[in-house]
Amino acid sequence: MPGAIHAEGLVKTFGDVRALDGVDLDVPEGTVLGLLGPNGAGKTTAVRCLTTLLRPDHGRAVVAGIDVLERPDAVRRSIGLSGQFAAVDEYLTGRENLRMVGQLYRMRAGAAKARADELLEQFHLADAADRIAKTYSGGMRRRLDLAAALVVSPPVMFMDEPTTGLDPRNRQELWGVIRGLVSGGTTLLLTTQYLEEADHLAHDIAVVDHGRVIAQGTSDQLKARTGGECVEVVVHERQHLRAASALLDRFGPRGPDRGGTRVEEHMRKITTPVSGGAKLLAEIIRELDVHGIEIDDIGLRRPTLDDVFLSLTGHAAQDGGTDGARAGTEGSGTGQGRRPRGKEAAR
Amino acid sequence: MSAVTDAARIAAPGNPLVQSIRDSLIVARRNLIRMARIPEVIIFGLVQPIMFVVLFSYVFGGSMNIGGTTDPQVYREFLMAGIFAQTVTFATAGAGAGIAEDMHKGLIDRFRSLPMARGAVLTGRTLADLVQTALTLLVLAVVALLVGWRTHTGAGEVLAAFGLLLLSGYAFTWIGAVIGLSVRTPEAATSGGLVWLFPVTFVSNAFVDTGQMTPWLRHIAEWNPFSATVQACRELFGNPGVSPSDAWPMRHPVGASLIWSVLIILVFRTLAVRKYRSAGS
Numbered sequence: 001m002p003g004a005i006h007a008e009g010l011v012k013t014f015g016d017v018r019a020l021d022g023v024d025l026d027v028p029e030g031t032v033l034g035l036l037g038p039n040g041a042g043k044t045t046a047v048r049c050l051t052t053l054l055r056p057d058h059g060r061a062v063v064a065g066i067d068v069l070e071r072p073d074a075v076r077r078s079i080g081l082s083g084q085f086a087a088v089d090e091y092l093t094g095r096e097n098l099r100m101v102g103q104l105y106r107m108r109a110g111a112a113k114a115r116a117d118e119l120l121e122q123f124h125l126a127d128a129a130d131r132i133a134k135t136y137s138g139g140m141r142r143r144l145d146l147a148a149a150l151v152v153s154p155p156v157m158f159m160d161e162p163t164t165g166l167d168p169r170n171r172q173e174l175w176g177v178i179r180g181l182v183s184g185g186t187t188l189l190l191t192t193q194y195l196e197e198a199d200h201l202a203h204d205i206a207v208v209d210h211g212r213v214i215a216q217g218t219s220d221q222l223k224a225r226t227g228g229e230c231v232e233v234v235v236h237e238r239q240h241l242r243a244a245s246a247l248l249d250r251f252g253p254r255g256p257d258r259g260g261t262r263v264e265e266h267m268r269k270i271t272t273p274v275s276g277g278a279k280l281l282a283e284i285i286r287e288l289d290v291h292g293i294e295i296d297d298i299g300l301r302r303p304t305l306d307d308v309f310l311s312l313t314g315h316a317a318q319d320g321g322t323d324g325a326r327a328g329t330e331g332s333g334t335g336q337g338r339r340p341r342g343k344e345a346a347r
Numbered sequence: 348m349s350a351v352t353d354a355a356r357i358a359a360p361g362n363p364l365v366q367s368i369r370d371s372l373i374v375a376r377r378n379l380i381r382m383a384r385i386p387e388v389i390i391f392g393l394v395q396p397i398m399f400v401v402l403f404s405y406v407f408g409g410s411m412n413i414g415g416t417t418d419p420q421v422y423r424e425f426l427m428a429g430i431f432a433q434t435v436t437f438a439t440a441g442a443g444a445g446i447a448e449d450m451h452k453g454l455i456d457r458f459r460s461l462p463m464a465r466g467a468v469l470t471g472r473t474l475a476d477l478v479q480t481a482l483t484l485l486v487l488a489v490v491a492l493l494v495g496w497r498t499h500t501g502a503g504e505v506l507a508a509f510g511l512l513l514l515s516g517y518a519f520t521w522i523g524a525v526i527g528l529s530v531r532t533p534e535a536a537t538s539g540g541l542v543w544l545f546p547v548t549f550v551s552n553a554f555v556d557t558g559q560m561t562p563w564l565r566h567i568a569e570w571n572p573f574s575a576t577v578q579a580c581r582e583l584f585g586n587p588g589v590s591p592s593d594a595w596p597m598r599h600p601v602g603a604s605l606i607w608s609v610l611i612i613l614v615f616r617t618l619a620v621r622k623y624r625s626a627g628s
Contacts (some may be wrong), residue, residue, distance in 0.1 A: 051460050055625075076462040087453035091381040103373050104463045106366070132384065148457070 001064055003028040004187035005050060010059035012045050018047040020056065020092075021211035027189055027204070032182050034202030035191040036305070042211040043191035044084060047160045049191070051081045059122075064156045064187075077105070080149035084160040086141040087148075090134040094125050094144050097133060101148045112151075119147040123177065139170030145175065157181065159190045162195060175200055195305030205305075209313045222308045227279065230301045231284060233270045236294040241268060244293050248272040251284060268296070295343050367464035371574045374458075374471020375478075378445065382479055393483055396434040397490050401429070403554065404494050413556055420495060425588035428508075428580035429553030433554045434487060434575060435480050435516030436548060439523035440540030442476045442559050446527030447536035466620045472521040474580065478517040484509060499585030509585035511604050515576045518608040521615035552579050557590055568595035572607035577618040609624045 005027040012020040019042045035043045035344040040155055048054035050061055052072040061068040064078035065335065088097045093118050102112030120129045121240040133141060133274060149157060163171040163177065178201055182188055192198050198205045199219050207215040207222070215222060231251070234242050249261050252272045261272045281300050288295055365598050406518060408419035446469065449455045458468045474488045498505050527536045550567055551557075551574040568574055569592050578600035581589045596603035 048456075053456055053459055073462055076460060079460065081457070081460040083453050087452040087457035089377060089454060090452075091379065091384045092377060096377075096380065100373060100377055101457075101461065104370060104458070104461045106462060170357050 002026065004030075005033070005061075005063050005189055007046075007050060007061040010046065010049055010056045010057055010061065012042075012049060012054065012056045017192040018211050020049065020059075022059070023208070023211065023213055025189075025206060025213070027187055028181075028183050029187050029195065031203045032190060032201055033050050034198035034205045035189065035208055036193070036195065036198045036309070037191075037208035041208040044160055047081075047158050047189070047191060047209075048206070051079060052076055053081075053159050064154075068150045072318060077152075078154055078156060080152070080154040081159070082146050082149040082159045082162055086138075086145040086162065088133045088141055088144050091131050091132055093130050094120060094140075095129040097144060098148055098151060102151045105152045107152070109212045115151055119150065123147045130284075131188075137170075139166055139173065142166060142170065142174060143177065146174070150181070153186075155185075155187060156182070157186050159188065161191055161193065163192070163194070171197075187346050195309065199305055207309065207312055209316055215308075219305065222305065223303045224267055225308065225311075229274055229303070231269050231274050231281065232297070232299050232301050233284075233295055234297040235268050235270070235287070236296050237263070238268055240293045241270065242290060244288065244295075245270050247291060248284065249294070251280060252275075271301075274300075363464070367467055367470075370464040370467030371470035371474060374468050375474040376471075378472055378475030379478060382475065388441070389479060389482065393486055394438070394481070395437070396430055396483070396487050399430050399433070400426070400487070400490055406427075407554070411555065412559070413442075419571060421587050423495050424497065424584075424586040426554065427491045428577050428584060429548075429551075430491070431484060431487065431512050431580060432515065432549055432577045433544075433548045433553055434483060435512050436519045436544055436573065437541070438476045438480045438516045439526070439544060440537050441479065442520035442523030443527035443530075443540035444537035445472055445476075446524055447499055448533040450528065450626060451531075451533060455623070458612045459623075459626065465624055466616070467574055469521075469524045469619050469623055473517060473524060476520045477513060477517050477525075481513060484512060484560055496586075500583060504583040504585070506600075508580040511576055511579050511601065514608045515573075517605060518611035518615075521612055521619055524619040525615050525622060528619060528626060547571065547573055551577060552588075556588060557592065559602045563584070564596070565592075569597050572596075572604075572611065572613075575600045575603035575607055 003026045007023060009073045010020045010023040011018065019041075019043040023042070023046055025033065025035075025046070035046060037043050045054065049056045050063055050068060052068055052075050055069065055239050063075050063163050066074045068075050086281060088094075089100075092100065098116035098119055099109075099112045103109060105112075107115065111285065117126075118130075123141060123146065125140060125147070128140060133144060136144065137301060146159070146162065149159075159178070163174050166174065175197070178188070178190070182201075189196075190201060203218065204216065204220055205222060206213045215225070217225075231245060231248065233248065235241055245261050248270055249272065251274055252261055261270060263270050278300065281298070283299060285295075288298075358368070376570050403421070404423045408422040408426075411417060411422045411425075413421050414424045446455075449458075449472075455468065523536075523540050526539045528627060530539055532537050550564065551571045552568060553573070557568045557574070560568060569590070575596040578590060578597055581587070582600055592598070596607075
């Protein structure tokens with residue numbers, strides 16, 4: 001059974017740039033798919049195709065059981081979209097913004113009013129409800145934008161880089177809101193350049209680069225593709241480095257290409273690739289203790305999605321891709337500013 | 348947050364025309380609230396026409412020959428229909444800039460992702476601009492009366508003239524909508540909405556007697572849609588300087604003005620809605 005969001009072979013070209021080069025996606029109902037990729041990878045184009053804003057050249061898409069190309073208006077009744085830039089009217093108050101969106105979703109005036117009040121409360125905007133949105137902070141505007149996308153509690157939500165430009169506190173807060181939303185059963189497709197964000201919020205992650213999905217799976221599955229875990233030990237005394245490293249070596253895997261124990265002297269840190277997880281960690285701590293090596297820190301470090309991205313694409317997630325021309329047209333240059341039209345405006 | 352209760356809050360999709368009107372009014376209301384909160388836009392919009400009234404009547408009045416006389420009072424009465432008609436066309440720039448700004452800020456994307464009528468965002472904007480145009484005309488008429496402009500016909504004719512002016516202004520805002528959807532920044536929409544209006548409003552009967560133009564220029568001026576509205580207003584106000592030309596729009600200015608306005612609305616509304624549907628692609 002196809003999921004709440006299902007796409008097959010989506011292709012979209014802008015001039016001679018293939019922004020989408022055959023994208024297949026499937027998001028089961030009630031789950032979160034994180035679309036992860038650098039600027040210019042095609043994430044926003046994919047969201048625009050799925051939310052009826054853009055007609056793909058080829059391929060098909062079904063959202064909430066409705067064909068996007070055949071019945072776009074019915075799709076619009078079942079989705080909420082929170083775009084890359086908080087799309088709220090700066091000169092309307094928070095309350096007026098939400099009421100307007102509610103009415104445009106065809107709610108009756110009274111119902112739209114009640115729903116606006118409910119959302120303002122839920123998104124901690126009740127105190128600012130009657131101030132114009134121009135006076136809001138970036139985080140508040142984001143929350144208002146998200147609230148606007150949730151006016152009819154749509155079964156399927158799309159969020160395009162929801163936390164771009166937010167400070168860490170606001171990001172954490174927004175993550176909380178998104179988690180709450182998903183626990184209520186909403187299906188969510190979210191794009192992000194932040195590996196940490198995909199890791200935190202998404203059940204499944206699709207890594208996108210140059211208009212294609214180059215890898216898909218859970219965060220754990222993707223990490224497993226990159227390799228195993230490492231134990232990191234920081235010893236208290238520099239003179240213990242050698243003994244500790246010899247000890248850790250015994251836990252590391254054999255063979256030349258697994259890489260051996262790495263010692264960073266100035267940080268008194270030793271890193272050894274291991275397999276065996278937490279049980280092994282306990283064993284290492286005991287051994288170090290037996291040998292009288294005092295430690296400041298020890299931890300099991302799993303590969304981050306950064307490592308994953310690097311190993312999959314050959315470039316880091318946030319360096320804007322290797323293909324300069326493509327990154328340019330989709331807006332790694334202009335898209336950083338508050339310019340929605342700069343983003344993928346190549347026509 | 349159950350889907351059932353929320354679905355129940357939404358009115359069933361009704362008659363598409365009724366929905367379209369309802370959506371347009373919701374958007375118009377939004378734009379009017381904005382205008383009320385940024386009154387400087389309307390105030391600055393008044394400076395230029397008031398300046399034109401004063402400059403033209405005192406600088407040009409006395410040296411312009413209208414119907415065989417250079418009496419400044421005659422020129423003042425002649426001038427006002429031209430200024431009124433020019434002022435309503437300047438609504439083009441406001442509509443264009445507003446729509447370009449909505450694109451720029453991502454609001455058009457939000458609206459396009461909602462299950463609302465396709466033309467409503469643009470209709471709402473042009474309706475709000477119509478209200479602004481009416482306000483501007485009102486203030487301008489008062490200023491005109493202060494500098495000595497008078498009408499010499501009945502209230503019905505005068506109201507009909509203002510009706511024609513509003514319709515003409517409304518038609519021009521649809522040109523503005525197309526411009527706003529075609530450019531990348533609100534600044535470009537403002538200048539793109541104004542630049543071409545200068546030749547359109549000056550190669551006309553608005554400020555001078557077309558009888559004194561070279562024949563080819565006079566021909567253009569007489570068929571200029573803008574001139575029909577000016578001529579119609581002069582006729583309806585009973586103001587001097589009604590061109591005695593044989594050109595059809597000059598002989599039937601009220602009909603010509605109506606036809607031009609309706610034609611502009613039909614063509615540019617169609618273009619604008621088509622552009623809106625594929626905005627950003």
